[in-house]
Amino acid sequence: MKPNYTRPLDLRSGRIDLNHGAGGRATAQLVAELFGRAFDNPWLAQGNDGAVLPAPAAGERLVMSTDGHVVSPLFFPGGDIGSLAVHGTVNDLAVMGARPLYLSASFILEEGFPLAELKRIVDSMAAASRAAGVAVVCGDTKVVEQGKGDGVFIATTGIGALPPGRTPGGACARPGDVVLVSGSMGDHGMAIMAVREAIAFESEIRSDSAALNGLVEALFGAVPGSDVHVLRDPTRGGLATTLNEITRQSGTGMMIEEAAIPVHPQVAAACELLGLDPFYLANEGKLVVICAPARADQALAALRAHPLGANAARIGQVIEDQHGFVQLRTALGGMRMLDWLSGEPLPRIC
Amino acid sequence: MKYVDEFRDGELARGLSAAIRREADPARDYAFMEFCGGHTHAISRYGVIDLLPHNVRMIHGPGCPVCVLPVGRIDMAIRLAMTRAVTICSYGDCLRVPASDGLSLLKARARLDKSRADIRMIYSAADALALAQREPQREVVFLAIGFETTTPPTALVLKQAQALGLNNFSVLCNHVLTPAAIVAILEHPEGTGVKLDGFVGPAHVSTVIGSRPYDFVAAQYRKPVVIAGFEPLDVMQSILMLVRQVNEGRSEIENEFTRAVTRDGNLKAQAVVTEVFELRDHYEWRGLGSLPKSALKIRSEFARWDAEAKFGLDYTAVADHKSCDCGTILRGEKRPAECKLFGTVCTPETPLGSCMVSSEGACAAHYNYGRFRDVTTAG
Ligand code: SF4
Numbered sequence: 001m002k003p004n005y006t007r008p009l010d011l012r013s014g015r016i017d018l019n020h021g022a023g024g025r026a027t028a029q030l031v032a033e034l035f036g037r038a039f040d041n042p043w044l045a046q047g048n049d050g051a052v053l054p055a056p057a058a059g060e061r062l063v064m065s066t067d068g069h070v071v072s073p074l075f076f077p078g079g080d081i082g083s084l085a086v087h088g089t090v091n092d093l094a095v096m097g098a099r100p101l102y103l104s105a106s107f108i109l110e111e112g113f114p115l116a117e118l119k120r121i122v123d124s125m126a127a128a129s130r131a132a133g134v135a136v137v138c139g140d141t142k143v144v145e146q147g148k149g150d151g152v153f154i155a156t157t158g159i160g161a162l163p164p165g166r167t168p169g170g171a172c173a174r175p176g177d178v179v180l181v182s183g184s185m186g187d188h189g190m191a192i193m194a195v196r197e198a199i200a201f202e203s204e205i206r207s208d209s210a211a212l213n214g215l216v217e218a219l220f221g222a223v224p225g226s227d228v229h230v231l232r233d234p235t236r237g238g239l240a241t242t243l244n245e246i247t248r249q250s251g252t253g254m255m256i257e258e259a260a261i262p263v264h265p266q267v268a269a270a271c272e273l274l275g276l277d278p279f280y281l282a283n284e285g286k287l288v289v290i291c292a293p294a295r296a297d298q299a300l301a302a303l304r305a306h307p308l309g310a311n312a313a314r315i316g317q318v319i320e321d322q323h324g325f326v327q328l329r330t331a332l333g334g335m336r337m338l339d340w341l342s343g344e345p346l347p348r349i350c
Numbered sequence: 351m352k353y354v355d356e357f358r359d360g361e362l363a364r365g366l367s368a369a370i371r372r373e374a375d376p377a378r379d380y381a382f383m384e385f386c387g388g389h390t391h392a393i394s395r396y397g398v399i400d401l402l403p404h405n406v407r408m409i410h411g412p413g414c415p416v417c418v419l420p421v422g423r424i425d426m427a428i429r430l431a432m433t434r435a436v437t438i439c440s441y442g443d444c445l446r447v448p449a450s451d452g453l454s455l456l457k458a459r460a461r462l463d464k465s466r467a468d469i470r471m472i473y474s475a476a477d478a479l480a481l482a483q484r485e486p487q488r489e490v491v492f493l494a495i496g497f498e499t500t501t502p503p504t505a506l507v508l509k510q511a512q513a514l515g516l517n518n519f520s521v522l523c524n525h526v527l528t529p530a531a532i533v534a535i536l537e538h539p540e541g542t543g544v545k546l547d548g549f550v551g552p553a554h555v556s557t558v559i560g561s562r563p564y565d566f567v568a569a570q571y572r573k574p575v576v577i578a579g580f581e582p583l584d585v586m587q588s589i590l591m592l593v594r595q596v597n598e599g600r601s602e603i604e605n606e607f608t609r610a611v612t613r614d615g616n617l618k619a620q621a622v623v624t625e626v627f628e629l630r631d632h633y634e635w636r637g638l639g640s641l642p643k644s645a646l647k648i649r650s651e652f653a654r655w656d657a658e659a660k661f662g663l664d665y666t667a668v669a670d671h672k673s674c675d676c677g678t679i680l681r682g683e684k685r686p687a688e689c690k691l692f693g694t695v696c697t698p699e700t701p702l703g704s705c706m707v708s709s710e711g712a713c714a715a716h717y718n719y720g721r722f723r724d725v726t727t728a729g
Contacts (some may be wrong), residue, residue, distance in 0.1 A: 325722040327722055330396045331359055331396075332360055332363045332397065333363050333400070334397020334398055334400035334401055335400050336395060336397045336720065337722050339717075339719070342699060
């Protein structure tokens, strides 16, 4: 018997061609055999132009966030563009205090991209979304001519539900508040840099790419919502840039202790070698928490009790400063600014 | 491990800090110049000045490769890319140095027809050579800058280009010499310039040239030099050694960085450099003016790989922006915040002068790490 008179996608050696983005049979087949199978959920299975979602619970509000992902290399130790596209948007929702529920995924594929690699990416995305407890409920695929894309670009949009009583926001930091981080800084940025620059280290530096919604729930389970003043995931620009965004939004300053900030020894060594600063390197699975001083111990204990926060640390406090300076007491005992990232973090020349 | 080390660093730093405070004579002031941008960066990044008494002042020197590159030299590279079908390769910071007409190499890149010419960032001289080998149809020009540390790698790629008979590779040489710059700092006209009690001597540069080339500073100018590594503790140790020399009325060349610097330096590297380069009669530095025998040019045996010869390039001096204080900053006569443009017109995102470009530049270091000191902060 020949059930449907279609030849299945050649997921081993096939490649994306312009037909896959034309909206015809080839597009439908790609969606059904690759995306549909991997993400498998009732909304997607309906095959409609959009997903009809249930209303949030009474008292909850909706939070929406979007993120475009362009990473080179597409695969790196600790993740790939697929898992990153899920974590990025899930984390944007989580740091708003929301429980992430649904994602959309829009793929821009470059003509000639191997289907086997696309499958790896999509499978990884599906696994990441399942682990985070969010469903990919709608999507889109476009194909651009060879040379006009970088293999794969993925844009994800997420919707989450914000329970009442949670109001974290960058403007809410107050002098006296305590600054916590959930773990070591710079792992993702250095993992990518190591692959790009083909630097070999004794043991591999892995990206920390992870969904933070579980960690955020653990925090809100231990600390009253109104005492968690700011939540952030220090992605591009790293810890330094995130802290500066917060002082600018809240009209405060900060005093941070360098020696208290966790940095993986491998990352520190690599930074030393390349002349980079781990506080400017991206993280994809770390949380910055700013909370009322009376709750700092509880918050730290809650973070540390979660597998993603085992190395959480208290790194400093919010101070009054109309200039918004983030000051750092160096391990040596002097002071300096921990300023905004300026330009790209580049390895030094000599 | 790292944390233990850093904790120890903090302990040692406190010890050194206490020793400097103890030994510095409260009845006088000490002004030392750290020649290298690497030291400037370390001092700013680790907040070393907080560990020094008020009467010990550190003055930033001109030892920052991109800072001393004059506008005319960048213009020359931009002109080359714009008018000839070449790909200019250089280090990241070099691409951002402001040139004439509001351009930099980076901004010029956006205007190029990429099918003919290009401007690329590289991490080493070898990257530029590799590009030329990989793409024989591409005419590659390596814009070489830097003090004695980066000179041997440039010499090596020139030798390799010669050995390979590469026709599509050349070097636009802007290598400069540390001792000449020190002379320029010391030889200022009467009544101008900065009063100095000694130098923190270069780290990486000295690994190549050794400590001997600084002898004249002590012999002729009676100023102590202490060669120091780039770690903040190295810098503090060298400051303590300088304070002692001053107190004891000595002016000697001392070496704090004995783990890497010898009296004679790296003779092999020096030999390669001498084989490939010779002294230029004059070279114009930003801030220091035209200095005799202060830079290197490619020997005529290697003329085929010398971009200046290959493309018939001439240097035209171009004045700095009229409000720019880079010159006085590079000579240590002013502090960054004293420049009218600092932090207003000139910022790391929109540098107007070269000292704001590299993280080793005095203005960039002060902007990124120290500008909070210029305003009083509460808390
Ligand atoms: S602030 Fe800018 S223009 Fe002024 S001295 Fe520094 S680099 Fe030059």
